[in-house]
Amino acid sequence: MSGLLTPAVLLQSTPSSTNVSPDPTPSSSPRPDPLLNTKTLKNAVLKSHGRPPWYGEDGQPCFPAFVIGIAGGSASGKTHVARQIVRSLGSIPTVIILSQDSFYKKHSPEEIALAFASRFDFDHPDAIDMQLFASCLSDLKALRQTNIPVYSFEQHQRLDETKYLYGATIIITEGIMALQDPALRELYDLKIFVQADSDVMLARRILRDVKERGRSVEGILEQYLRYVKPAFDNFVGPSSRYADIIVPGKDNSVAIELISTHIRRQLEKRARQFRRKMAGTLSRSLSRGPARHLTNEELGLVVLDQTPQLKGMFTILRDETTPRQDFIFFIDRLATMLAEKGMEMLPYRDKTIETPVGCRTVGKVLDVESLCGVSILRSGGPLEQGLRRVVNDVAIGSLLVQSDSKTGEPLLLHVMLPACIRERARAAKTWVFLLDAQIGTGASAFMAIRVLLDHGVPPAQIIFVTFLVARCGGIAMVRRTFPEVTVVVGAVDDGLHETWLEGVGASMDVGEDDDLDGAAGRKAWVVQPGMGQIGDRYYL
Amino acid sequence: MSSSTPAASQDISIPPSVITLRRTAQLEALYTIIRDKTTSRGDFLFYSDRIIRLLVEEGLNHLPVVKKTIQTPTGATYEGLGFEGKICGVSILRAGEAMEAGLREVCRSVRIGKILIQRDEETTQPKLFYSKLPPDISKRYVLLLDPMLATGGSAMKAVEVIMEHGVPEERIIFINLISSPEGLQTFCKKYPALRVITGWIDDGLNEKAYIIPGLGDFGERRYCS
Numbered sequence: 145m146s147g148l149l150t151p152a153v154l155l156q157s158t159p160s161s162t163n164v165s166p167d168p169t170p171s172s173s174p175r176p177d178p179l180l181n182t183k184t185l186k187n188a189v190l191k192s193h194g195r196p197p198w199y200g201e202d203g204q205p206c207f208p209a210f211v212i213g214i215a216g217g218s219a220s221g222k223t224h225v226a227r228q229i230v231r232s233l234g235s236i237p238t239v240i241i242l243s244q245d246s247f248y249k250k251h252s253p254e255e256i257a258l259a260f261a262s263r264f265d266f267d268h269p270d271a272i273d274m275q276l277f278a279s280c281l282s283d284l285k286a287l288r289q290t291n292i293p294v295y296s297f298e299q300h301q302r303l304d305e306t307k308y309l310y311g312a313t314i315i316i317t318e319g320i321m322a323l324q325d326p327a328l329r330e331l332y333d334l335k336i337f338v339q340a341d342s343d344v345m346l347a348r349r350i351l352r353d354v355k356e357r358g359r360s361v362e363g364i365l366e367q368y369l370r371y372v373k374p375a376f377d378n379f380v381g382p383s384s385r386y387a388d389i390i391v392p393g394k395d396n397s398v399a400i401e402l403i404s405t406h407i408r409r410q411l412e413k414r415a416r417q418f419r420r421k422m423a424g425t426l427s428r429s430l431s432r433g434p435a436r437h438l439t440n441e442e443l444g445l446v447v448l449d450q451t452p453q454l455k456g457m458f459t460i461l462r463d464e465t466t467p468r469q470d471f472i473f474f475i476d477r478l479a480t481m482l483a484e485k486g487m488e489m490l491p492y493r494d495k496t497i498e499t500p501v502g503c504r505t506v507g508k509v510l511d512v513e514s515l516c517g518v519s520i521l522r523s524g525g526p527l528e529q530g531l532r533r534v535v536n537d538v539a540i541g542s543l544l545v546q547s548d549s550k551t552g553e554p555l556l557l558h559v560m561l562p563a564c565i566r567e568r569a570r571a572a573k574t575w576v577f578l579l580d581a582q583i584g585t586g587a588s589a590f591m592a593i594r595v596l597l598d599h600g601v602p603p604a605q606i607i608f609v610t611f612l613v614a615r616c617g618g619i620a621m622v623r624r625t626f627p628e629v630t631v632v633v634g635a636v637d638d639g640l641h642e643t644w645l646e647g648v649g650a651s652m653d654v655g656e657d658d659d660l661d662g663a664a665g666r667k668a669w670v671v672q673p674g675m676g677q678i679g680d681r682y683y684l
Numbered sequence: 685m686s687s688s689t690p691a692a693s694q695d696i697s698i699p700p701s702v703i704t705l706r707r708t709a710q711l712e713a714l715y716t717i718i719r720d721k722t723t724s725r726g727d728f729l730f731y732s733d734r735i736i737r738l739l740v741e742e743g744l745n746h747l748p749v750v751k752k753t754i755q756t757p758t759g760a761t762y763e764g765l766g767f768e769g770k771i772c773g774v775s776i777l778r779a780g781e782a783m784e785a786g787l788r789e790v791c792r793s794v795r796i797g798k799i800l801i802q803r804d805e806e807t808t809q810p811k812l813f814y815s816k817l818p819p820d821i822s823k824r825y826v827l828l829l830d831p832m833l834a835t836g837g838s839a840m841k842a843v844e845v846i847m848e849h850g851v852p853e854e855r856i857i858f859i860n861l862i863s864s865p866e867g868l869q870t871f872c873k874k875y876p877a878l879r880v881i882t883g884w885i886d887d888g889l890n891e892k893a894y895i896i897p898g899l900g901d902f903g904e905r906r907y908c909s
Contacts, residue, residue, distance in 0.1 A: 499898055509716055
């Protein structure tokens with residue numbers, strides 16, 4: 145795609161318009177088809193439903209994302225092909241579409257002057273920061289987060305901001321140079337070249353630039369002859385030899401059908417291997433728990449001192465007759481105590497200070513570069529107030545995890561993480577308080593920990609804070625899989641039972657037990673004696 | 685917390701009625717912040733509140749509880765504990781007031797009485813200038829709030845006033861952030877049945893009767909500086 149774009153299309157590359165925020169509401173109601181809008185296809189994250197587990201019982205990711213590279217001349221129909229592929233795949237977890245345009249290099253003032261005079265060659269491979277392109281793509285392929293640069297066609301410059309992307313099953317990259325770079329080609333599972341006659345491409349380009357970008361025919365032709373045509377002949381066209389499949393730029397429904405069938409088969413093959421690796425689904429083995437009841441010590445839990453006050457508070461919280469305002473008050477108080485306990489788990493170093501009395505003394509100071517909270521919605525919410533009372537101005541991100549009412553698998557519906565985790569380098573130095581009301585089957589705890597690990601947070605820097613743990617539930621599995629993660633808990637209960645929950649409201653409590661459609665009722669795991677549905681009691 | 689000044693606390697044993705918070709690195713870090721003279725008022729407020737909550741939580745553990753069986757929303761029965769006895773707070777003006785917010789975060793809408801005690805310039809003895817206590821205080825457990833126990837003069841005067849209102853000594857719990865070993869000795873000798881919850885026992889008093897290393901004037905730092 146040429147760099148000389150007029151504002152109407154330039155908007156595509158600004159963060160505001162490229163930011164297709166995933167809709168967290170699981171709803172079957174008709175939504176506007178994002179595929180009908182070209183704009184949403186640039187650096188977009190498309191989601192049809194939640195993301196099922198992408199990791200096995202060992203807590204490790206099972207397979208990388210499926211990466212498709214689409215190259216072809218300018219106006220050959222790359223975006224159209226990408227859109228058709230996504231559409232024909234139908235119900236797929238998450239697709240990220242990466243545009244080569246984002247990776248134009250940072251320009252010097254001279255280059256910017258040239259660009260404004262239409263004398264800068266944006267169609268040469270050197271205009272693209274291939275190294276950054278490949279590193280972002282390789283992060284995404286390895287299921288890590290990445291932050292892609294944002295390029296402004298208005299300023300002809302890379303902006304300081306970046307766009308955060310995470311969690312795709314399929315990644316499609318498109319651009320005229322998509323097959324040019326060997327490091328990029330290495331990452332593709334499927335390489336596509338879109339072929340169109342050069343007169344067709346020129347005709348489309350003239351039409352598009354005149355109509356959508358308000359350019360003159362003379363200007364378009366001059367640019368075409370000076371840059372676009374030589375670039376195609378020297379670089380773009382020859383790169384077609386790397387393609388697995390060459391797709392015509394129009395009337396290509398047969399090719400699209402072949403491609404999507406291939407992709408679907410590849411994904412199914414991976415899913416089959418994945419299921420075999422799971423050896424009878426993770427969620428089931430999580431809820432089955434250990435053969436015998438493990439003690440708190442064996443489980444390696446950090447349990448609050450069982451003082452008379454704490455027991456009294458739990459008595460009020462467990463009591464079904466406790467009014468809501470009391471429940472809220474004591475939950476906030478308990479959450480504060482848990483957050484204080486969590487703070488004890490952090491590292492401290494010596495610090496010398498002077499007191500107002502003029503006395504020098506050696507004390508301690510928190511030895512942590514950054515600290516944030518992440519709550520597993522909805523029931524992690526009741527722990528947030530406590531954390532805020534203990535950590536001034538703490539950033540608290542959120543993850544929405546609900547369970548699929550058919551398979552019982554947890555689904556990741558929404559990810560909103562604090563800035564200190566979004567960047568990989570900072571995530572490595574960040575300590576995270578992960579908040580959820582209780583750990584029953586442990587399925588959502590498992591998934592949330594995996595999300596943090598994907599982002600580069602070291603497991604030893606994750607402190608899971610929760611009111612209640614079911615001794616015989618998934619906690620043993622969570623502890624075994626992620627032994628370095630600290631679990632701070634108010635009380636440990638003995639029971640975890642599967643029951644039938646009636647009605648809509650009642651089915652939406654514990655993160656891991658949240659239901660997608662909340663229809664007439666469903667099976668759910670409840671901690672016994674427990675505190676009931678903590679989220680309902682706190683919020684409804 | 686170690687100090688460059690010679691520690692006096694080693695020489696004096698801690699009376700049995702004194703309960704201190706566990707000295708974790710985290711607690712020490714909290715004290716380091718509020719002791720530091722460069723700490724802003726906002727941070728002083730936030731971090732002293734955290735310590736006060738920990739102190740009040742500890743203080744409440746010394747109140748009586750009774751066995752109580754309840755039913756949980758999951759249909760299970762649970763053998764728990766219920767709180768017994770009514771409580772109230774009494775703060776010694778003006779610094780003690782600073783602990784009220786922390787108390788109310790833990791004990792919602794608790795009644796709070798106030799006592800103003802100042803040094804009588806003629807006798808140099810602490811003198812009661814004002815007191816306003818809950819009318820039924822004699823039936824309650826009293827959490828006495830004063831952030832710093834230096835010589836113990838005003839705290840002992842406050843206890844005297846509270847006991848005059850019919851509260852027995854063993855139903856008073858004195859909560860403070862920092863005490864001097866000397867102050868603790870004097871106070872506990874006079875009221876051995878009264879429990880003292882203190883966050884940190886410092887090295888001692890200087891010639892002006894300021895606690896060292898201490899944190900300066902608590903009320904001043906909390907309200908004015």
